[in-house]
Amino acid sequence: MRRYRNPNKDIWQGRVSNKFLYLHEKVRCVPLNEISEPSKKSITLLGYACDEGVKRNEGRIGAVKSPEIVKSSLGKFPNHLASTVVLQDAGAITCEDGNMEETQAKLSTAIYTLLEKKQFPIILGGGHDMAYGHYHGIKNFLDSEKSKQTIGIINFDAHFDLRQNTNGNNSGTPFYQIASESKKQDVPFNYLCLGIRKDANDRILFQTAKELNVTYILSDTFQMQFLDEINTWIDAFIKNVDKVYVTIDLDGFSSAYAPGVSAPSPMGFTPQIVLECLKTIISSGKLISLDIAEMNPKFDIDDQTAKLAASLVHYIMHTIY
Ligand SMILES: N=CN[C@@H](CCC(=O)O)C(=O)O
Numbered sequence: 625m626r627r628y629r630n631p632n633k634d635i636w637q638g639r640v641s642n643k644f645l646y647l648h649e650k651v652r653c654v655p656l657n658e659i660s661e662p663s664k665k666s667i668t669l670l671g672y673a674c675d676e677g678v679k680r681n682e683g684r685i686g687a688v689k690s691p692e693i694v695k696s697s698l699g700k701f702p703n704h705l706a707s708t709v710v711l712q713d714a715g716a717i718t719c720e721d722g723n724m725e726e727t728q729a730k731l732s733t734a735i736y737t738l739l740e741k742k743q744f745p746i747i748l749g750g751g752h753d754m755a756y757g758h759y760h761g762i763k764n765f766l767d768s769e770k771s772k773q774t775i776g777i778i779n780f781d782a783h784f785d786l787r788q789n790t791n792g793n794n795s796g797t798p799f800y801q802i803a804s805e806s807k808k809q810d811v812p813f814n815y816l817c818l819g820i821r822k823d824a825n826d827r828i829l830f831q832t833a834k835e836l837n838v839t840y841i842l843s844d845t846f847q848m849q850f851l852d853e854i855n856t857w858i859d860a861f862i863k864n865v866d867k868v869y870v871t872i873d874l875d876g877f878s879s880a881y882a883p884g885v886s887a888p889s890p891m892g893f894t895p896q897i898v899l900e901c902l903k904t905i906i907s908s909g910k911l912i913s914l915d916i917a918e919m920n921p922k923f924d925i926d927d928q929t930a931k932l933a934a935s936l937v938h939y940i941m942h943t944i945y
């Protein structure tokens with residue numbers, strides 16, 4: 625299959641217990657075209673091995689290699705999932721020729737398939753252009769169901785990623801593209817950004833956010849001492865939509881936690897506030913799919929960012945089921 629790599633079982637290694645104590649012992653490698661409807665609850669991990677969008681956005685490339693590194697870190701973590709929960713690795717969507725748009729389309733189709741097969745998808749990027757394909761997969765799936773359901777996008781990020789795509793699409797344009805298409809289709813654009821840095825978004829981006837009615841919390845208030853108020857904003861946002869798509873850009877975390885990204889944030893947020901917000905989002909029962917973007921192993925230190933991404937996946941898996 626073009627733009628697709630089968631799961632590689634060699635990356636799933638670690639301490640051997642023979643009692644499913646570790647996630648590498650729990651995970652099943654299942655190619656995308658063999659994913660079937662589960663009798664139990666099922667989580668599928670899929671890579672988005674593409675940093676073409678980062679390259680086009682003049683960022684530091686390297687994220688293409690991240691999905692397998694995050695999976696490999698996760699495999700060494702303990703497994704506390706119930707035996708009734710299935711965990712699958714479905715490989716990765718790839719981009720060898722610079723055609724990011726076709727890779728996004730391939731991701732969209734993969735998301736549609738995963739949702740149709742009643743999986744909870746966790747997508748590991750790759751650049752944040754992943755969000756454009758991911759959103760479309762969710763939208764196409766919901767549109768195929770008879771009831772019209774609305775999607776709320778919650779983005780943990782230092783950046784709005786609302787750059788206008790007049791000179792092409794890249795890792796900084798996905799939510800602008802979604803907003804423009806939503807307007808044309810007369811579909812609401814529900815976008816909540818958590819952790820926006822004033823020193824990392826220019827005036828045009830703030831103006832665009834205002835015009836598109838984007839709700840956002842700045843990084844200086846996206847902190848544990850404001851948790852009650854933050855939860856009030858999240859609850860109000862979720863109440864207004866049918867399904868929630870969460871996207872976590874690792875460059876929103878302080879570079880003390882996430883040095884391995886294209887655009888680091890020394891003044892970024894903490895893992896604690898993100899876990900609290902994820903708990904709130906998951907408890908709504910509306911979370912349909914999730915991704916983690918922008919991990920760049922080339923700039924990681926002692927695998928800290930890979931482990932942070934793996935810890936987020938670990939927390940999410942153990943909180944949804
Ligand atoms: N994915 C988004 N990237 C940021 C990059 C910022 C930077 O290079 O400092 C953006 O376009 O805003």
Ligand SMILES: [Mn+2]
Nearest residue numbers: 782783873875
């Ligand atoms: Mn970002």
Ligand SMILES: [Mn+2]
Nearest residue numbers: 752781785873
């Ligand atoms: Mn981003």
